[in-house]
Amino acid sequence: MAVTNIVLAGLGGQGVVKASDLLSTTAFNAGFEVKKSEVHGMSQRGGSVTSDVRFGEKVLSPMVPMGEADFLLVFESSQVDINRGWLKPGGVLIAPEAIPEGALRNRKSLNVAILGALSVMLDFDEDQWIRSIHTCLAEKLHTVNEQAFALGREVGQKMGRAKETEGV
Template identity: 65%
Template sequence: MTSTHSTTNIVIAGLGGQGIITASDILAEAAFRAGFDVKKSELHGMSQRGGSVTSDVRFGERVLSPMVPAGEADVLLVLEPTQIEINRPLLRAEGVLLTTDVIPPDALKNKKSLNVAMLGALSGVLEIDEDHWLNAMHAHLAEKLHRINDEAFELGRRCAQPD
């Protein structure tokens, strides 16, 4: 995806405990490894009790603010269906809405890897090399989780490919 402006704006939304912050950390690091200036912010709400969580990641040649302005998200990635309509106003008219519908329900070996599978789907619409994604994932996840998350990431990449 090439943004219509010099900054790419991504919003990741879901509920506390779904790995929203981890996913945004991985995305931010992958973009940084790809040579972009990166800014990130997050809103936790009642995140430890399953409340709404959003994280904004902005990257480009030069990024001044970490917050994605309303109506300017290039991609809205949502891990919890109840959060789609709540966050839809953040998405620009031509933006991409990525929901968990792209991942077959029984395809994940570990349901806790849904956030990483969704990053795999996201990787298909961003111009960041796969190596940067994998290196960022490995930097943020315990070594014992690398294999299962590598598989989840690849599943997301495959599932999000257009037929």
């Protein structure tokens, strides 16, 4: 299996690092070598935050080279254009607009909803993702994040059907 490159981007306080922890834990528990890198910037003041996650049979570097991200997950609309250069041609962008307005019980679960959309595009069992939610988040957050994840999976499935319709 080739290395899968994923860049997560947003603003401080949006759970970019936590989402990369969930993704990394899921990939690691699925038996892959995982490398992760973070750039916090002014994260405590709402500044840009990015995290690179790479997984596969053998991963040499934690950094995703510019233009080589298979997936770009963005948690704040203002960060889409800033980070678009990471995405390779034919790569998949999942932005907050993909999640229907008002659909989340808690807006802080947007990061997990976007991971839910990603989850249908990766070859990990849904149970592996749920175990990662339980491992990485406090118990009081499990239910709301499981619901956000399920909503994201529905969005991801619609995105997949739309790509099939477009012939991409």
